Amino acid sequence: MNVLAACRCSIVAVSDRRAASRLEVIGQARAYLATVEPALTLRDLSEGGACLETPAYIEAGATTFLRFVTTAGDEFVLPATTVYCRKPTPLEGSGEAYIAGFAFVNAAPGIIDSLLTAITELPPVI
Secondary structure (H helix, E strand, C coil), rough: CCHHCCHHHHEECCCCCCCEHHHHHECEEEEEECCCCCCEEEEEECCCCEEECCCCCCCCCEEEEEEEEEECEEEEEEEEEEEEEEEECCCCCCCCCCCEEEECCCCCHHHHHHHHHHCCCEEEEE
16 A cells, blocks of 8 residues: 555545646645755655746756655655646746646655655644
């Protein structure tokens, strides 16, 4: 059983056309591109990747490391590739941010499950 299925009672899982269920992150973690500050808004997370808001456009196919830091102080670093980067639709919000989707690549065994578990054990931060 995957982590999202095991924790479904304590999270908001977003289910649609995607192969992997999405965990809507409500302030329980921050995301960073490699070691670059400031933190980016983490919209959602799955076993396959993450969706972030970023102030700058990121070219599809670009590889980077995503660093996630939970409100409890746990830190996880995962290699990722940019799948898309676009401006938000009117329903998704406004402003200067872009929405970027990342796919995790060659992550160490168990690290994604550990990240998802760490986030699901934390209360939402509003």
